[in-house]
Amino acid sequence: MNCPECDGNMKIPDDASVGEIVSCPDCGADFEIASKNGGVCELKHAEKVGEDWGE
């Protein structure tokens, strides 16, 4: 599928799950897989690392 940011070609692995983060190899933007229907994924911008992130 194409990157929502730069229209570059993004290859999303078949075993990627909803909630996983994928990056565009062209522009480096990070996206979260919001939903998956067969081979079709819906992407949304990934959240930035927050102050309270971690263990």
Next chain:
Amino acid sequence: MPKVRIVFDRIRLEEKMLEEKSNELGHDTKMIDAKITQVNTESKKNDFDFGDVVLERCVSYFRGLHFTACLEFLDIPVLNKFEVANNCGNKMITSLLLKKHNVPTPKTFFSFSPETALEILEKEGYPLVIKPIIGSWGRGVILLKDRDTADAIIEVRELSDGPLDRIYYLQEAIKRPPRDIRAIVVGDQVIAAMYRTSSSGGFKTNIALGGEPVLCEITKELEDICIKASKAVGGGILGVDVMEDEKRGLVVHEVNNTVEFKGLAKVAKRNIPKEMIDYAVSLAVR
């Protein structure tokens, strides 16, 4: 068949490993995205599919903590409990509980204004380690070696003026080998431990910063102190961080609530996700 639910906000390798192991063990397993889940004061347990037990695995501490509160409101067994998450998420509360329960821990100073933080530093002498009371992966953990560094860090805190910046947490810098120990406690057992060494030669050893995992033998001393630390914060599935003080022996400086284990899983003898799932299932209410 027990129903295991894993609550996430971002899927890391750990969440994938837990899901895979739970499925492999034959449990009815589902992943639940906290970001798209809604709860209200009229909600009932049966409105959701939270299963028999939930592993709360959000990477955002506050999101996970508040989600846990909702789960407990719905009478869903959750690991870790709200109280435990709260105790571990705030380093000041953790330090107070460790000391209160006689777990050896570094001497730690608390103050509530920049002036008193500087007073402590001048009185105790440099270096001391300043840590944000909420936060992880070693971020904002700074060795204050002298007055100039302290002034700079305190000024930055005053400028950013976050509500938690008003709490000053200053800890003695432990004289130790250039490594620390991360142990994973599941229930009343230490299931794995590793040494973490600094990747850059600095004093931070977090795996998130590139620290290399090396398997650590679980001695009786290590086991005892980790179990005691786990009990001090309320128990569950926890990551206990231990330093080897040259004079006092082992000291616990942190207990982590949503323990990351991808580094340790590479070298551990026991299967970490399996231990976690087995423990969760043992607490499931059906």
